[in-house]
Amino acid sequence: MAIHLFRVIVAKMGSNEQIERALESWARRDFGDAARIADLKRLSGGASQETWAFEVVVAGKTSRLILRRAPGGEAVARSSEAITLRMESMLLACADAAGVPVPGVLGVFEPGSDLGESFIMRRIDGETIGRKILRDAVYETARTQLSEQCGAALAAIHAIDMEKLPDLPRSDGMDQIRKYETIYRNFDLPRPVFELAFAWLKEHQPAPQPAVLVHGDFRLGNLIVDAQGLASVLDWELAHIGDPREDIAWICVNSWRFGQIENRVGGFGQLDALLEAYAAAGGTRFEPRDIDWWEMLGSLKWGIMCMIMYEAYRSGGDPSVERAAIGRRVSETEIDLLNLLERAV
Amino acid sequence: MHDAPSPTELVAAVKSFIDDAAAPQLTGHAAFHARVASNVLATLLRELEQRPAAEASEAERLRNLLDAPENADLAAMNRDLCARIRDGQFDAATPGLFKHLKTTTISQLAIDQPNYSGLKAALS
Structure with missing residues (x-):
């Protein structure tokens, strides 16, 4: 030692x-x-x-x-x-x-x-910690503008000419369901709420959208925010070619609202405002209900990502108390899934 | 066998040691992990207090849902439930299923993360 x-x-x-x-x-x-x-x-x-x-x-x-x-x-x-x-x-x-x-x-x-x-x-000045961005007085103006700024930034990302991009992985909603279902089943830790979510998502697949560049992890924590709002978009390592609604929904997943559940976009704003700015900046015009399926997939994915982090502990790979403890956050995504299903059915 | 101190007392004593003696002397990464450790012990205290009753009522609901015998094993019933949802025998419209999942998840979160915003939304 x-x-x-x-x-x-x-x-x-x-x-x-x-x-x-x-x-x-x-x-x-x-x-x-x-x-x-x-x-x-x-x-x-x-x-x-x-x-x-x-x-x-x-x-x-x-x-x-x-x-x-x-x-x-x-x-x-x-x-x-x-x-x-x-x-x-x-x-x-x-x-x-x-x-x-x-x-x-x-x-x-x-x-x-x-x-x-x-x-x-x-190095860009500003804050990345979600709870501070949502709480501190210095970001009060920023919070009123962030939904529109995120909508415009996402529209710009989704409009990037794919011919100019490096060879990225392709992954649509069903690819992700298959991938995360395989991971979940390999853990052999059955969770009835996840079973219901998988079954519901498969049965209610939305019609596909033309494929675009998807950032893949667009949420508070990966955005630098200053007093004026969105200063920089970081952490592109999960970028792929896929469905534009995935990015819009990911920042709506309740896990990234840091307690401010009433503000669907990142805990700071309303989805109508983001979608309006997204369309105004040249993106496809979506309605909030177009995002619901993807938000449910997002919660399910985050739940399984928490299981993956706990697996690092369970397998003996990482003995830290933090990895063990994150296994007890999976139930957060289960209640989010049930709240979403209750609205949907 | 003796039960004094009880599991609850032992865990509470360790939590006090972390919170009052150890954590104030730590900085950086170790201080962060001490906070996580203290939260884990708080979870464990809730688990010791709430799990027996929560599991008993979960088992009773599962026996009704699955028409299972009185002595059916809880883990086996949950596996059975998962299999029935997966093969389409049960879905969100199955009488009692959604209510069971919601009650069970609320009990689980009351132990795991009682301050989570989604729990408050589910209860309102």
Whole structure:
């Protein structure tokens, strides 16, 4: 145990200094010989991705940047549906060109380079924590505008020319039902509410919409919000080609309303306002009832994602109390599913 | 066998230790996990208090729904219920099914996450 910990610490020190050196040589190429790196720190570290914050300082001028990097710089398989960092950086560039608020990408690095598989983007000021965005007075104006801004941003994402996109996975509603049902059945932890939700969703499939670029995780937590509202759309790793209603519904899933259940969009706004702005920005005109089926699928997916996180504990892969505890959040999605079914039948 | 201290007393004692002694000395990630641990123990206290009665009434509803014998196993009945929903024998319109699922889920959430917004919506 002690030896293992020691190795981890040494490995982290090594990678810290190695990353700083690699960033400095990149910065000197792009910002000039006087450029130096300051304040490098790791922000978060999932198993699939590292995020580092740092500054490039040249002649007293500071650029605040973010490095997104594969763990240890090595290309590893991210979660089964996640796209590569290189594709993510290409998507950010496409979204930027389409007028979606995203961080600009400054550099992309291949596996085997000094930085490993990674890219550098600008650091955007603002808040990502849902509860703060919904509660703090500084976001009061933002909250009144976010529904419209999210509608416009989603319309812009869904309008991106698919010819220009990297080769993304395709996944429509039925693909996702099949995928999550297989995962759920493999756990062999039967939950009658999920059975009813699967059966109901299969029986009430909506007519398909023309396929578009779907962000795949568009919700509070993955959006940077400042005092004026939506400042940036982050976390594109679940992007795919699919149904536009999936994105609109995902931000409506009650799990992402952070207690503000009366505001269907993210806990801050009404769906009519989002759909109006979506159509005004060139998106298909949808009615709130067009989103219901997808919201139910969203709650079911999140419930099974919670089971996946608990499975990390159950299988012995991650002994943390947090992974164990998340298994007791699955019932949140069950009550949401029942509340939705009650309205639907 | 002895039951003093009871399971409830033991769990409550550990929770007090985390909340009052350990957590205030922790920072960062460890402080976060201490908060999660304390919440888990609160869940466990609710479980000890509420689960026996909640399961007994769940079992009774399932016996009625499935026409199962008095000594039927709860897990086996839930498997049976899942199979019947899956093969289409039961659906949302089956008399008593929806009410059973809602009552069971409300009991589960009262233990798991009693402050969840969806629970309040279901009860109103």
